[in-house]
Amino acid sequence: MNSTLQHDLIQIEELLNLTQQEALAFLAKINEIPTTPVFENCEKAKLNTEGISGKEALNLFKERFGNMINSSTGPRYLGYVTGGATPASIMGDWLATVYDQNTQAVKGQGDLSANIELETIQLLLDLFNLPSNFLGGFVTGATMSNFTCLAVARQWIGKLKGYDIAKEGVQSAINILSATPHSSSLKSLSMLGLGSKSLIKVKTKTNREALDPKSLQEEIDQLNGEPFILISSAGTVNTVDFDDFIFINELKKKYNFWWHIDAAFGAFAACSPRHKDVLNGWEHADSITIDGHKWLNVPYENAFFFVDKKYKLEQIETFQNSNAPYLGDPLEAFNYLNFLPENSRRLKALPVWFTLKAYGKIGYQDIVENSIQLAADFGKFIEKNQNFELLAPVRLNTVCFTLSGEVNQEKVGDFLQKLNATGKVFMTPTVYNNKKGIRAAFVNWLTTENDLVIIQNIMGEVLNKS
Numbered sequence: 252m253n254s255t256l257q258h259d260l261i262q263i264e265e266l267l268n269l270t271q272q273e274a275l276a277f278l279a280k281i282n283e284i285p286t287t288p289v290f291e292n293c294e295k296a297k298l299n300t301e302g303i304s305g306k307e308a309l310n311l312f313k314e315r316f317g318n319m320i321n322s323s324t325g326p327r328y329l330g331y332v333t334g335g336a337t338p339a340s341i342m343g344d345w346l347a348t349v350y351d352q353n354t355q356a357v358k359g360q361g362d363l364s365a366n367i368e369l370e371t372i373q374l375l376l377d378l379f380n381l382p383s384n385f386l387g388g389f390v391t392g393a394t395m396s397n398f399t400c401l402a403v404a405r406q407w408i409g410k411l412k413g414y415d416i417a418k419e420g421v422q423s424a425i426n427i428l429s430a431t432p433h434s435s436s437l438k439s440l441s442m443l444g445l446g447s448k449s450l451i452k453v454k455t456k457t458n459r460e461a462l463d464p465k466s467l468q469e470e471i472d473q474l475n476g477e478p479f480i481l482i483s484s485a486g487t488v489n490t491v492d493f494d495d496f497i498f499i500n501e502l503k504k505k506y507n508f509w510w511h512i513d514a515a516f517g518a519f520a521a522c523s524p525r526h527k528d529v530l531n532g533w534e535h536a537d538s539i540t541i542d543g544h545k546w547l548n549v550p551y552e553n554a555f556f557f558v559d560k561k562y563k564l565e566q567i568e569t570f571q572n573s574n575a576p577y578l579g580d581p582l583e584a585f586n587y588l589n590f591l592p593e594n595s596r597r598l599k600a601l602p603v604w605f606t607l608k609a610y611g612k613i614g615y616q617d618i619v620e621n622s623i624q625l626a627a628d629f630g631k632f633i634e635k636n637q638n639f640e641l642l643a644p645v646r647l648n649t650v651c652f653t654l655s656g657e658v659n660q661e662k663v664g665d666f667l668q669k670l671n672a673t674g675k676v677f678m679t680p681t682v683y684n685n686k687k688g689i690r691a692a693f694v695n696w697l698t699t700e701n702d703l704v705i706i707q708n709i710m711g712e713v714l715n716k717s
Contacts, residue, residue: 255302284322285674326697330679335695340549343605347598368600385557389599393515394435400538404509426479430462460492486517490643496532519546622693653688663687
């Protein structure tokens with residue numbers, strides 16, 4: 252064994268204790284760590300010949316990058332709908348790293364961690380009050396979740412047209428309808444060979460991001476009975492708007508189409524008795540995308556999908572390892588290798604299992620309703636402040652606003668840059684109804700009313716200096 256490796260093996264307890272100390276120090280200062288770090292130029296790296304040991308690597312990392320890590324997991328990071336990480340989810344994630352399982356088969360002589368994943372999927376279905384007819388799995392994020400669902404939809408629609416897309420490729424145009432698709436859906440269409448520009452845009456309701464039922468009906472009529480894929484929204488990124496799922500479900504009774512819901516973070520409205528009605532009817536969808544590293548507040552690179560079990564064959568046809576005889580018949584024994592894109596995958600379900608078991612339905616109801624209340628309060632602040640104006644009503648947990656007055660449109664970018672540069676809060680730019688805007692997304696379990704006061708004061712200070 253390499254001598255440095257052998258030394259680190261002997262010192263593993265000390266190394267992990269030092270790592271824990273570094274992690275705890277970061278979490279202890281999460282309120283003070285800048286939301287926007289000061290970047291330093293990274294020199295062209297050259298690998299040393301001899302190893303320096305894990306302890307020295309940690310010291311070097313702290314010296315080189317320690318002050319450049321921002322508090323994206325902190326209470327005033329309101330960008331990109333990024334959640335934090337609950338204590339229990341960190342526990343699960345650390346153990347997932349230590350156990351280092353390749354989560355695939357549910358039985359056999361190999362790793363059995365897929366059983367944990369299947370159980371976690373059942374916990375999630377219970378959290379969202381969804382029926383057990385869904386099969387789920389974990390992937391890296393909403394992009395791969397959308398990709399997985401739309402890949403199965405692609406296979407399903409190909410078979411309706413008389414050919415096997417997984418084996419033969421796309422042979423003809425596939426109709427895809429959507430009103431306000433997330434960029435990850437468009438990226439998925441590109442990766443699936445369907446084309447990001449092939450989307451048929453459905454009109455939205457007036458001053459809304461939700462699809463207009465009349466427009467959807469007109470687009471369906473134009474297809475003359477051709478099957479299609481509908482990508483609908485459960486929480487758009489700018490205004491958290493929801494498509495009318497009850498209406499779509501009625502359409503399912505009359506037309507042959509695949510209904511996919513992008514519910515990356517809007518799905519968590521199901522955790523709140525006061526807001527769950529926006530999801531009425533979503534249980535009838537063919538597939539659903541949900542992110543874990545948003546409102547579930549687990550460490551990054553965590554998302555999952557739900558696909559109706561009646562499409563199990565299409566899912567296997569899409570993802571099976573057909574050229575690996577040692578994996579066996581995909582219809583005989585369940586193996587995630589045959590149900591999603593990745594062959595190599597860590598136990599992403601474990602942090603989710605830990606956090607769900609640790610905090611339960613009430614815990615997540617509290618997290619969701621706290622975020623919604625903070626967004627509502629921030630929206631009221633924007634409405635009352637003459638320097639700002641809302642671009643859309645605050646529907647759930649995201650506030651979309653801008654500087655007041657048309658003359659200030661060119662100042663929005665500069666204001667946001669200065670606001671983020673304070674390191675006290677982070678928001679993201681957007682455009683809504685052809686207006687430059689700012690988006691603040693509340694999803695972090697740590698965010699409190701005190702953080703809201705700090706944010707409002709910082710916004711005032713930046714305005715006074717402008």
